[in-house]
Amino acid sequence: MRYHDRWTAARIARTEDLTPSIRLFELEPAGGAIRYAPGAHLRVKVRVDGREEVRSYSLLDTGVDDGRYRIAVKRIDDGLGGSRYLRTLAAGDEIVVSQPHNQFELGAQAVSRTLVAGGVGITALLGMARALAGGSRPVRFHYAVRTQDEAAFAGLLRGWLGDRFELHVSGQGGRLDLRRVVADMDPQGELYVCGPIGMLEAARQAWKEAGRPASLLRFESFAASGHHPNRAFTAVLPRFGLEIEVPAHQSLLGALEQAGIPVLSDCLRGECGLCAVDVLGCDSALDHRDVFMSEAQKAGNRRLCACVSRPAGGRIEIDTGYRGRRLDAAGLDGGSAAARPAS
Ligand code: FES
Structure with missing residues (x-):
């Protein structure tokens, strides 16, 4: 929905x-x-x-x-x-x-901006870099990749930003040090980060340790990155009396929608929190891949953003926040998620 x-x-x-x-x-x-x-x-x-x-x-x-x-x-x-x-x-x-959506806009009041991209996270920051390159306020850009040949757009960025652009190739010993990046920033500077979940968590940690205000840190994720590989699992929904087999290549949200379970959602990127379901129990680790919940909420394992996050396998028992009735799954677009009465 x-x-x-x-x-x-x-x-x-x-x-x-x-x-x-x-x-x-x-x-x-x-x-x-x-x-x-x-x-x-x-x-x-x-x-x-x-x-x-x-x-x-x-x-x-x-x-x-x-x-x-x-x-x-x-x-x-x-x-x-x-x-x-x-x-x-x-x-x-x-x-x-669709039409364009934007939950990751540049703040208009920033005194300076630092942009950090990890891997294909560069795609969210490229337009920002181009827009900021000719501006009067200070900007720095850090781009972390594993190998040089993964560094899409590095030539463009160097051309726009000159020595304000730094490429960090971890395979050549150039690992990005986020604590140093934060320490080098203006005390009122804004940090924009887009990369895998590990990078976002490291940025949040470095930001917190430096005592920086949360309002000056902006980040965006890409849904594919997690701490565990995608594995099939079983979602059990006691309120609907259902068990749903979720294949490795389908999100929990997608499987719920396919089974006719109404779930509110919007961003599909782990950013808005609308799709969060209550976790009643799980027999494997939960792979939280969203950037909506705090670290404490993730550690509590009581909610899961169904669009991006998933268990590492096994069975998870959940309840959905939206209290609508189950829709007629036969009327939805066909697919492979298997839903059956809970045993
Ligand atoms: S739809 Fe926004 S976090 Fe899942």
């Missing part, structure tokens, strides 16, 4: 492999592109195992330059299938996209 999406057909005008694993898609939406601010993302309908699902991808530009949306998608072989689907498409094919 999502809100605010207006879906439009979009033609894939061009693709380009930016790195061995990251592919650029240029999209021409019917009726033209809608203006957006840096940090915005687009929702894209994908097909996974015959099911229609929705994924979010950051928009790369500072706004609309030429009527196209640009996204860059990293191939994740053991992910939830969105990137695998998109890589089956080519120029001339059509997909369905």
Whole structure:
């Protein structure tokens, strides 16, 4: 149960492999592109195992330059299938996209800004870097990758920012030190971070240790990153008398929706908290991949953001916050999640 999406057909005008694993898609939406601010993302309908699902991808530009949306998608072989689907498409094919959404906008009042990207997290920060590069307020950009050939857009960033841009290649001993990054910042500077969940947690920790105000730290996640690999598990819903088998390549939210269980959701990126379900019990570790809950809430393991987080396997017993009745699953888009009466 999502809100605010207006879906439009979009033609894939061009693709380009930016790195061995990251592919650029240029999209021409019917009726033209809608203006957006840096940090915005687009929702894209994908097909996974015959099911229609929705994924979010950051928009790369500072706004609309030429009527196209640009996204860059990293191939994740053991992910939830969105990137695998998109890589089956080519120029001339059509997909369905939403209007741009933005929960990661630049603050207008910042005295200075530091941007930190990890891996494909660069996509959320690229437009910001371009917008800030010619401005009067100080900006620094740190970009962490494992290997040099994964550093998509590094040449562009160096051109825009010069020595305000720093590339950290961990495979060459250049590991990013987030404590140093924070220590070097202006006391009133803003920090923007987009990367895997481990980087976001390290940034939060460094920020807290430095006694910085939480209001000056902004971050965005990408849903594929977790502490455990994606494994199949069983979701038990006592209130509905149901057990649902959730495959390794489907989110808990997707499986619940497919089984006709109403769950509120919005961002699909672990940011808004709308999709959080109550955890009544679990026989494996919970892999919290959201950036909505605090570390204390995650440690308590009483709630789980169903769009991105999941147990590491086994069985989890949950209750959904939304008290609506179960919908007719037969009326939903077909798929493979198996729901059966709880034993
Ligand atoms: S839909 Fe926003 S956190 Fe899940």
